[in-house]
Structures are given as structure tokens and as C-alpha cells.
Amino acid sequence: MNILKEMQDRILILDGAMGTMIQSLGYNERLNELLNLKKPDVIEGIYKAYLDAGADIIETNTFSANRIKLSEFNLQDKIKEINETAVEIARKAAKSNAFVAADISFSGKYIEPLGNLTFDQAYENYAEQISYLKKADILLVETLMDIKDLKTSLIAAQDNWKKPIFCSMTFDTDRTSTGTDVKSYLTVAESFDVDAVGVNCGDPKLLIKIVEKMCQNTNKPVLVYPNAGIPKLLNGKTVFDVQPRGMVHYAKKFASFGANIIGGCCGTTPLHIKEIANAVKHIKPKKRNNEIPSRVCSASRTIEFGKKVIIGESINPTNKKDLEKETLEGKTSLMKTIALEEKKAGADILDVNVCIPLGNEEIMLPKAVLDIGSAVDLPLCLDSKNIKALENALKKCSGKPIINSVDGEKRHLENILPLAKRYGASVIALTLDNKGIPKTANERLKIAKRILGKAEKIGLSRKDILVDTLAITLAVNENNAKITLDAIKKVKNLGLNTVLGVSNISHGLPNRRQINFSFLVDALNSGLDAAILNPFDSVMVEAMHDAKRFSEKKSIEKYMQAFKEKKILNKKRPIKEQLKQAIVDGLDDSIESLIHEALAEFSPFEVNNYLIEGMEIVGKRFKGKKIFLPSVLISASAMKKATGILNKKIKKKKDNKSKIVFATVKNDIHDLGKNIVITLLESHGFNVTDLGADVSEKKIVEVATKEHADIVCLSALMTTTMIEMPKVIAALRNANFNKPIMIGGAIVNQKFAEQCGAYYARNAVEGVDKIKEILAKN
Numbered sequence: 006m007n008i009l010k011e012m013q014d015r016i017l018i019l020d021g022a023m024g025t026m027i028q029s030l031g032y033n034e035r036l037n038e039l040l041n042l043k044k045p046d047v048i049e050g051i052y053k054a055y056l057d058a059g060a061d062i063i064e065t066n067t068f069s070a071n072r073i074k075l076s077e078f079n080l081q082d083k084i085k086e087i088n089e090t091a092v093e094i095a096r097k098a099a100k101s102n103a104f105v106a107a108d109i110s111f112s113g114k115y116i117e118p119l120g121n122l123t124f125d126q127a128y129e130n131y132a133e134q135i136s137y138l139k140k141a142d143i144l145l146v147e148t149l150m151d152i153k154d155l156k157t158s159l160i161a162a163q164d165n166w167k168k169p170i171f172c173s174m175t176f177d178t179d180r181t182s183t184g185t186d187v188k189s190y191l192t193v194a195e196s197f198d199v200d201a202v203g204v205n206c207g208d209p210k211l212l213i214k215i216v217e218k219m220c221q222n223t224n225k226p227v228l229v230y231p232n233a234g235i236p237k238l239l240n241g242k243t244v245f246d247v248q249p250r251g252m253v254h255y256a257k258k259f260a261s262f263g264a265n266i267i268g269g270c271c272g273t274t275p276l277h278i279k280e281i282a283n284a285v286k287h288i289k290p291k292k293r294n295n296e297i298p299s300r301v302c303s304a305s306r307t308i309e310f311g312k313k314v315i316i317g318e319s320i321n322p323t324n325k326k327d328l329e330k331e332t333l334e335g336k337t338s339l340m341k342t343i344a345l346e347e348k349k350a351g352a353d354i355l356d357v358n359v360c361i362p363l364g365n366e367e368i369m370l371p372k373a374v375l376d377i378g379s380a381v382d383l384p385l386c387l388d389s390k391n392i393k394a395l396e397n398a399l400k401k402c403s404g405k406p407i408i409n410s411v412d413g414e415k416r417h418l419e420n421i422l423p424l425a426k427r428y429g430a431s432v433i434a435l436t437l438d439n440k441g442i443p444k445t446a447n448e449r450l451k452i453a454k455r456i457l458g459k460a461e462k463i464g465l466s467r468k469d470i471l472v473d474t475l476a477i478t479l480a481v482n483e484n485n486a487k488i489t490l491d492a493i494k495k496v497k498n499l500g501l502n503t504v505l506g507v508s509n510i511s512h513g514l515p516n517r518r519q520i521n522f523s524f525l526v527d528a529l530n531s532g533l534d535a536a537i538l539n540p541f542d543s544v545m546v547e548a549m550h551d552a553k554r555f556s557e558k559k560s561i562e563k564y565m566q567a568f569k570e571k572k573i574l575n576k577k578r579p580i581k582e583q584l585k586q587a588i589v590d591g592l593d594d595s596i597e598s599l600i601h602e603a604l605a606e607f608s609p610f611e612v613n614n615y616l617i618e619g620m621e622i623v624g625k626r627f628k629g630k631k632i633f634l635p636s637v638l639i640s641a642s643a644m645k646k647a648t649g650i651l652n653k654k655i656k657k658k659k660d661n662k663s664k665i666v667f668a669t670v671k672n673d674i675h676d677l678g679k680n681i682v683i684t685l686l687e688s689h690g691f692n693v694t695d696l697g698a699d700v701s702e703k704k705i706v707e708v709a710t711k712e713h714a715d716i717v718c719l720s721a722l723m724t725t726t727m728i729e730m731p732k733v734i735a736a737l738r739n740a741n742f743n744k745p746i747m748i749g750g751a752i753v754n755q756k757f758a759e760q761c762g763a764y765y766a767r768n769a770v771e772g773v774d775k776i777k778e779i780l781a782k783n
Contacts, residue, residue, distance in 0.1 A: 008104050008143060008169055009200060011061070012226050012265040016290055018282045019106075019230050019268025020055035020063045026274065027051070036078050038070040041090045048091075052098035058275040059282025062266070063099055064108040065091040065141060068148075071134045073112040073122075088137035096140065106145040106171070107138035109158065116153040117401075118379045119183060124157055124400035131161035139166070147173040148206050148270075151183045152193055152304045152403055156429060159197040163427075171228060173203035176215050180305070184382075187218045188307035192300040192405050195225065196429030198464065203228035206270045208235050209247060209255035217262045224293050226265035231255065233272030245272030252277050253284040263291035299468040299502050301354065301384040301431050304403035308353045308384050310471075310502045313549045314535035316386055316407075317352030318506075319343050320377070322361045323724050323752045329361050332369060337376040344381040350540040351549075355381065356409060357398075358388035360724035362731070362757040366394035375401040386433075386537075390672055390725040392420050399428035407431045410473065412674070413438030413452040418459045425460075431469040432460070433504055436492065441674050441698055442475055446491035449474050453496050471504040471535065472496045476524070480513035481681070486524055490531045497532040504535040507545070512751070522548055580606060581615045588619025588647065589626075591639030596647045609651060613690070616647050620688055624770040637770065641681075644688030663780045666714040668696035668705050670733060673726035678750060681769045682718070689773060702733040706740045714744060715780055718772070719763075721750040731761045738762075745779045747772070 011017060027037050030047060034040055040048055052063045070088050075081045095105040112130050114122045135144065144166045146158045155172060162170050172194050180186050194202045202225050204215050209231035216229050234247030247255075256267050267285055269277045299310040308314060320340050322329040331339045344355055357377060359369040370389055378385060378401070386407040387398050395408060410433035411421035425432040434456040436442075436449035443449045453472045460470055474492035477485040489510075493503050510524045511517040525536060525548050538545050574583060574595050580603050587595050603612045623640040626632045667683055669676050676698040683693050694712060696704060709717050717737060721727040730748050737746065747764040748757075749772055758765030764779060766772035 006101075006104065008062075009226075012201070013290065016260055016264065016285045016288050017061040017104075017266045018059050018278060018286055019228065019266050020052070020060040021058075021230075021269035021273035021275065021278045022233075022271050023048075023051060023064065023066050023068070025272055026054070029274070036069060036075075036080065038066055038068070038075075038087050038091070039080070041066055041087050041094060042083070045090065045094050048094050049098045052095060054275040055278055056098065056103055058279035059286060060103060060268070060278055062104045062106050062143070062268070063095055064106045064145060065095050065138065067091045067108050067134070067138065068110050069113075071109065071112050071130050073114055073130050077113070084133065085137050088134060089140075092138055092140045104142040105140075106143040107135070107141035108145050108147060109134050109138070110146070110148045111150065111154055115151055116157060118375055119151060119153075124153075127154065127157045128161050131158045132165050135161060135165045141168075143169045143171055143200075145171045145173070147171075147203075149174045150181045152181075152185045152189065155190070155193055156197075156403075159194070159199065159429070160427065163197055169200040170197075171201040171203060172199050173205045173228065173230075175206045176204060176211070177207070178211070179214065184305040186305060186307070187215060188222055188300070189302040189305060189404060191219065191223050191225075192302040192307050193429060195223065196405050196469070199225065201226040201228050201266065203230070203266070205230045207231055209252065210234075213255065213258050216259050216264060220263040220291075220293060221295060222297070224295055224297065226290075227263060228266035228268070229259045229264050230266075230268035230270045230273075232270050233274075233277055236272060243272075247272075247277075249274070249276040249280045252280050256281045256284045260285045260288050261291070263293045265290045297468075299431070299471075300405070301407055302404040303378065303382050303384045306382045306384070310534050313529060313533075314353045315351055315540055315546065315549050316354045316356050316504070316535055316537040317344075317347035317350075317540045318356050318537050319347055319539060319541070320355060320373070321358040321388070321724065322364075323358075324754065332359050332361055332364055335369065335372065337373050340373055340377055341380040344377045344383070347540050348381050348383055350543075351546045352383065352540040354384045354386050354407065354535075356386040356388050356537060358724055360389060360391075360728065362727065362760055364728075366391045366725075367397055370394040371397040371401040374398045374406075378403050387430075388725075390417075390723070392424070395421075395424055396428075399424065399430060402428075402430075405429055405431065407433060407471065409433045410435050411456065412436075413455050414674075415439075418456065422456075422460055422463055422465065425469065426463050426465050431471060432465075433471045433473050434460075435473050436475055437674055439674065439699060441676060442477060444488070446474075446488050446495055449488075449492040450495040450499075453492075453499065453501065457499065457501065467499075467501060471502045473504050473506070476505055476507060476509040478512040478514070479510055479520070486510060486527065490527055493528060493531045493533055502534040503532060504537065505533055506537045508538065518542070518544070521545065525549070581611075584612065584615045584647075585619035585622065588616055588640055588644050589622050591636070591643045593643040593646045596643055597650050600647060600650050613648070613651060616644060616651075617689060620644050620685075624774065627768075627770045637681075637685075641684045641688050645684060648688060648690065663691060663715040664712055665691055665693045665716050665718060665776065666696065666705070666709045666712065667693055667718045667720070668700040669698035669720045669722075670726055670729035671699060671701050672729065673721050673723055674698045675722035676720070678722065678769070679718075679720040682720075682749070682772045685769050685773045686776065689777070691776070702729070702736040705733055706736050706742065709737060709742055709744075710740055714742075715783065716745045716747060716776060717742070718776070719746065719748045721748075721753060724752050727752050727757070730757075730763070734761050734763060745783060747775065747779070 116122045116127050212231045233245035322332045386409050388409040412435040436452045507525050511520040749766045766775045
């Protein structure tokens with residue numbers, strides 16, 4: 006017999022209460038499970054009574070036979086014998102006519118923060134008991150009240166059980182006693198691909214609405230086994246108020262909603278089960294075809310992707326002194342305050358990032374997750390590349406979180422995706438790999454497909470993949486927005502959800518807020534599902550709720566037109582001034598003819614000096630915020646072309662003989678900032694060795710020492726990768742490299758540089774000036 010097929014063809018009947026029957030027979034053992042050893046024939050007789058009543062499934066007498074519970078009776082040494090004997094008794098009674106469900110439940114001790122039990126302790130408790138029940142047909146994890154018990158037991162089950170897994174929670178009202186609602190329960194259970202979801206141990210009248218909602222929100226088989234009404238104390242005995250015939254009404258209701266398995270819990274007897282079987286056993290289960298959206302959840306709130314989702318970005322200590330200080334001290338008060346404020350401002354999900362220099366993510370991320378999760382009922386997005394920190398945090402996390410993030414690089418796929426699968430998480434998929442960020446929408450789509458393929462191969466659902474097509478600043482390419490938006494449309498054609506960090510699009514530009522807003526509107530109208538943004542920006546939040554209303558406003562591309570306006574060369578000015586203007590205004594079409602004309606009047610070195618004077622003007626204007634990054638890059642491009650032409654003409658070496666080794670550190674594939682600095686350095690005549698992105702400390706040390714570099718420059722753009730910088734610096738010093746080292750990047754600051762023992766530059770122009778100053782002193 007195949008139970009998965011059977012419960013699709015007909016409604017199966019689960020047995021009734023074991024404890025009720027034991028008590029009715031006059032046995033008052035301190036632990037019912039002891040009767041497996043003392044009175045196996047009594048237990049077998051109860052099974053036979055339920056089978057005769059029409060039960061298709063009987064549950065082993067092992068509800069409390071876990072080590073933690075048995076220890077309360079000093080029976081922990083009997084755990085193997087009690088559980089294995091229980092299965093043998095049930096198997097003997099069932100023969101080949103019924104299924105045996107291995108019954109496990111709550112240990113009696115809550116997992117933190119509700120109790121003191123750790124994830125690992127709870128996991129071991131469940132895993133051990135499961136290991137002794139393997140001769141049963143089904144594993145039934147039942148009567149759970151806390152969603153963390155649900156998660157932990159299902160993780161233990163997927164590691165130790167190869168047969169069908171059913172789970173069931175207990176509801177007091179529309180929630181469990183610990184606050185979990187139906188959707189959050191289903192979201193977590195389905196993340197572990199259980200074979201059936203259920204509800205038990207409640208008043209059948211109350212469970213009508215619960216079962217109806219379950220059947221509306223899942224396509225998994227549903228099992229329901231209520232109590233025989235509400236318990237009352239009569240003449241010193243517990244009695245229930247629903248008689249056997251009274252269960253018929255409820256059983257038919259459950260069947261009408263689409264339940265696949267119906268039985269009884271506390272207070273039910275073979276008489277109750279017989280009435281249920283007679284009423285519904287002949288009915289074919291109602292087929293359900295619900296449209297189930299992608300979901301994530303906390304213990305008590307579910308967020309569905311279908312509406313536009315706001316992921317709050319404010320729990321991040323980068324450039325926030327108070328938050329950085331608190332994080333270093335191992336405190337979370339400010340984080341919890343920010344979390345509450347983000348929720349109030351309209352965030353649906355909270356991104357949690359605790360990566361700081363000299364911090365300990367492996368300790369701090371799980372602490373933040375536990376404390377924030379206790380303060381706010383929103384799902385969390387765990388922002389880290391540290392595998393150990395992520396796993397520690399996933400163990401602490403209630404509900405179904407998001408991992409931020411994985412990309413197309415093989416080692417990241419092999420490390421991150423299995424974590425998401427094991428702990429029932431969704432994951433943000435960045436469309437980049439070890440080659441960097443693709444320059445076309447099709448290439449980004451290709452990486453998205455690669456990640457999806459790997460994810461589905463290990464059992465993740467495509468609903469659990471949120472694709473980030475990457476917003477890259479318009480400052481370096483006015484087509485960047487179009488590439489990202491086109492990639493969103495292509496990814497949506499795969500049926501995947503999309504997410505985006507919006508503010509990156511305006512880095513280095515004026516009017517950032519307006520640019521971010523316009524880009525967000527364009528992205529939403531292109532199919533964007535979720536945005537990582539500042540929820541305190543009411544304009545951005547408003548756009549998330551009603552993007553179509555703003556779609557007639559300026560598109561993002563129009564904001565770049567001002568930077569593409571061509572300046573006209575003033576031919577009436579002296580040739581040296583024309584050279585400077587050509588650099589300042591980025592008139593690269595005029596450079597070659599101007600150099601030829603200037604060489605007729607000035608020496609090559611004089612011409613080069615005029616070019617450098619032009620770049621110095623650019624630097625001063627940038628510092629004074631009179632121009633922005635696009636203008637700097639246009640000028641740098643003109644300068645690079647000019648020096649290339651001049652060098653060919655005079656066959657001269659680099660003006661500056663100093664050697665610079667430049668690299669983006671390990672695990673960081675962002676090289677945009679590095680490339681800008683290198684362009685400026687080369688335009689000033691420096692000799693630069695570019696090692697690229699994601700460079701190991703070993704490689705940096707090897708090249709720096711071999712080439713006798715005069716300075717090493719390191720770049721990082723992510724909080725999760727900046728921690729590689731002190732490692733590289735230490736390795737260089739250990740290799741007796743005593744020359745200057747400079748660091749930079751959007752998340753790096755002066756304090757961090759001082760802690761690392763390095764120089765620091767805020768931006769590309771300042772970086773060039775600092776390098777000149779440092780090398781002049783050395």
C-alpha cells in the first residue's frame with residue numbers, strides 16, 4: 006500500500022486517543038509509554054479496537070517517548086526499547102491492513118526565546134527518537150504549539166527519515182498558544198516539503214474555520230483530528246462533551262473543505278472513530294488547485310509576494326556610529342528600536358546586517374535575529390556571506406526567512422543553497438558570478454537560470470528564489486537602468502520573483518532621491534516584486550504602493566541627458582587653454598588634433614603638464630560638488646586617450662615610475678569603484694597593476710612583493726567583504742611588505758582604516774591626491 010496514493014483516492018481514517026483508552030481500562034501509569042514494556046497486549050488491544058472501528062492509520066504509543074521527557078521520570082535509558090517496542094506492537098496489530106504512524110511531539114520544554122532549550126538540544130532530542138521509529142510507515146510530528154518546534158522537528162525528520170512525513174499543530178483560537186497563524190504554519194511546513202499538514206487536539210467547532218483556511222491555502226493533503234469537544238471535570242474524572250454521533254457533523258464539514266485524513270484526538274474512542282469512518286470513509290477527497298504565492302514569514306505574520314514588498318534596509322551599522330558601537334558591544338537595543346520604527350513606516354520584511362570591522366558576525370547575527378524576532382513580528386532577511394554566521398542565525402530564526410544572498414559563483418552556490426534548503430529559507434539570487442557583473446540583460450538572465458537550476462536540483466522551489474538583476478550606478482553608464490529593467494522583464498518570464506537594491510542606481514549623482522524614485526517606478530512597472538529601500542522615505546513607500554500612478558512622470562533615462570550634452574571647444578583661446586578645456590569638458594574627439602597643434606609650440610612634457618592641470622581642475626570641481634561622477638569619468642576617459650596619443654608620439658615611459666598594485670578583496674566581485682580610481686591614476690601617468698576583483702590575500706601578497714610595489718590599494722563594497730581587508734594587510738606585513746597601503750570603498754571609513762593600519766580615501770579623486778601625497782613622502 007502507498008499512503009500518498011491512498012489519501013488522494015479516498016479519505017483515510019486516523020485512530021483516536023490512546024491516553025483516553027488507557028485510562029478507561031483502569032491504568033494510571035505515570036507515563037503511558039511504559040505500558041509498551043509492561044502491558045504490550047493492552048496497547049495491542051486498543052489498536053485492534055480502532056482498526057475494527059475503521060481506522061486506516063494507527064499511531065505508535067510514543068507521544069512522550071523522547072529523551073527530555075523520559076528524563077523527568079528517570080527513564081532516559083529506556084528510550085530505545087520503549088520506541089522500538091511501540092512500533093513492533095503497532096506493526097503486529099496493523100499487519101498489512103493499516104498504516105503505522107510513528108508519533109512524536111513536543112518535549113515539554115520550549116526552544117529559546119520562549120524557553121531555555123537551544124536549537125541543537127531540541128534537534129538532538131527529536132533526531133534520537135526518530136532513529137528508533139524507522140520501521141513505521143509514516144512519521145507524524147503532532148500537537149505542536151511553537152513554530153520553532155515545528156521547524157526543528159522537521160529538520161531532524163528530513164535528516165533522519167526517508168518515508169512520508171506528516172505534521173500537525175494545535176490551535177487555541179485562530180492562532181496557536183504561541184501566536185502562530187495558519188498561513189505562517191503552512192509556509193514553514195511546506196518549506197520542508199512535508200507530505201501532509203494537519204491540525205489536532207482542539208474543539209471540533211473551533212477547528213472548522215482552521216481547517217477551511219488550511220484547505221484554502223495549501224494543496225498539500227490535510228489531516229484533522231479534533232478532541233471529542235471540550236473537556237470537563239465530572240465526579241473527579243475528565244469527560245468530553247461531544248458524543249460519538251456528534252462527530253459526524255464535523256467530519257463531513259472537514260471533508261467538504263478538502264481534508265484527506267480525519268480522526269480523533271483527546272477524548273475520542275473507537276466509537277467516535279466508527280462514526281467518523283461510516284460518515285466519510287467512502288468519500289473521495291476534494292481536489293484543491295489553490296494558487297499559492299511565494300511566501301516568507303515570522304512566527305506570526307506571513308508576507309506574500311504578489312503585492313509589492315518593502316524590505317527595510319536600516320538595520321545596518323555601516324556609517325552609523327551609534328549602531329556600530331552597540332553592535333561591537335554585543336547589544337541590540339538600537340536594532341530593536343529601528344526594527345519597530347521600520348515596521349511602523351511600512352516595511353514588510355527587515356534586512357538584518359551586523360557586519361562591521363572587528364565585529365563577530367558568528368555571534369552577533371544570531372543574537373540580533375533572536376532579539377529582533379522577539380520584538381517585531383516581521384519576517385527577516387539575513388544579510389551575510391559568512392556561512393557559519395548564517396547557519397547560527399537560521400537556527401535562531403522563527404518562521405521562514407530570506408538569505409541575502411547567493412550568486413552564480415560555484416562555491417557560493419555550493420555553500421548557500423544547501424543552507425536555504427536545510428533550514429527552509431528563501432534566498433536572494435544576485436545575477437553575477439566570479440567574472441563580475443554582466444553588462445547585458447541576457448547575460449544576467451543566464452546566471453539567474455544557472456542559480457535556479459542548481460536550486461531546483463537540491464530540492465528548493467522556484468518560489469523560494471528572489472532574483473536581483475542588480476542596479477548599477479548611472480554615473481558610469483547611462484544604459485545601466487535599461488539593462489537592469491530589461492533583465493527584470495526577462496526574469497519575470499521565468500516565473501520568478503524579483504528584488505532590487507534601488508539606491509545603487511544614483512551613486513555619485515546629484516538629485517539622488519528623485520533618481521531613485523523614478524528608477525523604482527520604472528522597475529515596478531517592469532515587474533519588480535520587492536525593493537530593498539529606506540522605509541522612512543515616504544515618497545519611495547508611496548511609489549511601492551501605487552507605481553502606476555507615477556508612470557507618466559520622467560523616466561530614469563532622461564536624468565542622464567544633461568551629462569551627455571556636448572560642450573563646444575573655444576578655438577579663440579590659447580592652445581594650452583584649449584587642451585585644459587578638452588580634458589575638463591571631456592572633448593575626446595578633439596584631443597588628437599589639439600596635441601599635434603600643441604607639440605608644434607610646446608615640449609611633450611609641457612603638453613602633458615597642461616593635460617594634468619585640466620584633471621586637477623576636474624578634481625577641485627568634484628570636491629566642491631560642482632560636478633559629479635559622470636563628469637569625472639568623461640574627463641578621465643579624455644585624459645586616458647590624450648596620454649595614450651602623447652606617449653606614442655614621444656615614446657616616453659610613464660611619467661610616474663611608482664608602481665601601484667590594486668585589487669578588490671576576496672569574495673567581493675564589485676570592481677566599479679576600483680576601475681574608476683585606476684582610470685584616474687593612469688590618466689595621471691601612474692603605473693598600475695590591476696589584479697581585478699575577488700582576489701585572495703595570497704595573490705595580492707605575491708604580486709605586491711614580486712613587483713616591488715610602492716603602494717597597495719584595496720577596495721571593498723560590501724560589509725560582508727570589508728573584513729578581508731585587515732587579513733590582507735596582516736598577510737602583507739607578515740611577508741615583510743612595509744610600503745604604504747590604502748583602502749577604500751562605499752562601506753569603508755577613516756576609523757576602519759586606522760584600525761587596519763592603512764591610509765583611506767573617500768572617493769576616486771581624493772584617492773589620486775592621497776596616493777600622490779603618500780608617494781611623495783616615501
